[in-house]
Amino acid sequence: MTDYKRIVRDGLWDNNVVFAQMLALCPLLAVTGTATNGLGMGLATTAVMVVSGMVIALFRSMVTPEVRIPVFVLLIAAIVTLVDMMMNAWLHELYKVLGLFIPLIVTNCAILGRAESFASKNPVMASAADGLFMGLGFTLGLVVLGAVREVIGSGTLFANAALLLGEPFHFMELTLLPGYDGFLLMILPPGGFLVLGFLLAGKRLLDARRSRVAVQPEPAPDAEPVAG
Amino acid sequence: MHKTNPEPEYRKRLGYSAALLGGFAMLAGAALTLGHVQTRDDIAARLAEDRKASLSQVIPAALHDNDLLQAPLALALDGAESKTFFRATRGGAVSAVAFEMIGQGYGGAVVVLLGLDRDGKVLGARVIAHNETPGLGDKIEVKKDRWITTLEGHSLAELGHDGWQVKKDGGQFDQFTGATITPRAVITAVRNGLDLFATHREELLAMSTKDENKDKMNKKKQD
Numbered sequence: 001m002t003d004y005k006r007i008v009r010d011g012l013w014d015n016n017v018v019f020a021q022m023l024a025l026c027p028l029l030a031v032t033g034t035a036t037n038g039l040g041m042g043l044a045t046t047a048v049m050v051v052s053g054m055v056i057a058l059f060r061s062m063v064t065p066e067v068r069i070p071v072f073v074l075l076i077a078a079i080v081t082l083v084d085m086m087m088n089a090w091l092h093e094l095y096k097v098l099g100l101f102i103p104l105i106v107t108n109c110a111i112l113g114r115a116e117s118f119a120s121k122n123p124v125m126a127s128a129a130d131g132l133f134m135g136l137g138f139t140l141g142l143v144v145l146g147a148v149r150e151v152i153g154s155g156t157l158f159a160n161a162a163l164l165l166g167e168p169f170h171f172m173e174l175t176l177l178p179g180y181d182g183f184l185l186m187i188l189p190p191g192g193f194l195v196l197g198f199l200l201a202g203k204r205l206l207d208a209r210r211s212r213v214a215v216q217p218e219p220a221p222d223a224e225p226v227a228g
Numbered sequence: 229m230h231k232t233n234p235e236p237e238y239r240k241r242l243g244y245s246a247a248l249l250g251g252f253a254m255l256a257g258a259a260l261t262l263g264h265v266q267t268r269d270d271i272a273a274r275l276a277e278d279r280k281a282s283l284s285q286v287i288p289a290a291l292h293d294n295d296l297l298q299a300p301l302a303l304a305l306d307g308a309e310s311k312t313f314f315r316a317t318r319g320g321a322v323s324a325v326a327f328e329m330i331g332q333g334y335g336g337a338v339v340v341l342l343g344l345d346r347d348g349k350v351l352g353a354r355v356i357a358h359n360e361t362p363g364l365g366d367k368i369e370v371k372k373d374r375w376i377t378t379l380e381g382h383s384l385a386e387l388g389h390d391g392w393q394v395k396k397d398g399g400q401f402d403q404f405t406g407a408t409i410t411p412r413a414v415i416t417a418v419r420n421g422l423d424l425f426a427t428h429r430e431e432l433l434a435m436s437t438k439d440e441n442k443d444k445m446n447k448k449k450q451d
Contacts, residue, residue, distance in 0.1 A: 061241065064248065070249055
């Protein structure tokens with residue numbers, strides 16, 4: 001029986017690609033100069049993760065452990081290339097914005113990581129769900145990191161979101177600090193490392209506080225004795 | 229991988245793994261070929277549309293009555309590399325030309341599409357590919373900043389070589405706060421384009437759509 005609740009929790013928080021597994025840092029730091037870029041990269045990666053998870057789960061019983069890595073890499077690369085071609089041909093407006101990020105997805109070790117640790121051991125639907133929520137967790141990481149860097153770096157939030165999502169989303173483009181000169185370091189790669197470091201520390205703090213809260217009731221007299 | 233029953237004998241053979249890998253390679257190859265065949269024409273059409281859209285930004289529609297993508301002119305320049313020029317014609321005479329120039333920016337090549345009228349005046353310039361710092365250097369994109377439109381209406385004759393520089397270098401055009409290399413690359417690319425146009429003006433403009441004229445031109449040159 002697949003525990004979908006577990007998959008959701010793992011993907012979004014407990015085992016988040018960025019904040020817990022710390023995978024995919026190369027595309028992460030490269031594209032998160034703005035929240036919009038992070039969102040675009042996250043959504044494209046999510047799509048690839050769902051499809052690659054399903055395909056790998058489909059073939060999982062056939063593939064021997066000796067050749068699994070080359071086979072997975074081959075499948076992922078083929079899927080990414082197909083997505084790239086199809087978007088270029090049929091979703092050209094979106095491609096012009098996201099096209100830059102698609103080839104980067106091949107280098108995303110998070111996808112191979114999920115193929116190896118989840119899709120190769122689980123049925124197709126569970127793998128699709130895992131891909132979806134891991135992808136959304138990755139998107140969350142990218143957007144948060146991009147937003148922090150964008151606000152500190154250039155004083156805006158979701159700049160050029162209308163280019164990515166279409167005109168109706170113009171309202172998302174905010175200038176939080178008008179007349180702000182910008183803080184170049186945040187937009188450049190070192191800013192990515194700095195912000196990621198602070199965000200990781202923040203998550204650890206939150207998790208630590210939560211586990212303290214969870215432990216506290218134990219000495220209380222009305223607490224149920226723990227079995228074993 | 230978690231397994232309850234022992235592996236079947238055939239899976240332990242080397243041949244099985246090899247065949248498996250080969251099979252998947254063929255499968256991926258077939259899928260990619262199919263995908264390529266299915267999308268090839270659409271991608272080519274989209275790229276042509278893109279090109280037309282960017283050409284229409286540097287050459288006003290009023291200036292031509294031809295299809296800009298039709299019969300582009302390839303001129304062999306010094307160094308044996310040839311450059312493609314898109315020519316706008318009206319009433320059989322060339323009214324404007326557009327071509328790409330490359331400048332060296334902060335993050336690599338900056339590709340500028342430049343449109344010039346018969347007198348070498350800039351009708352429009354657009355950066356069509358670059359790898360500059362987001363939020364700083366990418367103000368050269370017309371979508372993000374109007375800066376590039378300040379080039380319009382100027383010519384080499386008007387400003388001279390010294391004028392076609394960023395203000396920091398003593399020229400006419402603004403640089404950006406925190407980014408000088410990027411606008412400098414654009415201005416330099418445009419200036420080189422203007423030079424190129426001045427050098428090849430005759431060839432670019434004199435040729436009409438008729439081949440006879442081309443022959444005449446060649447003959448004249450030989451004489």
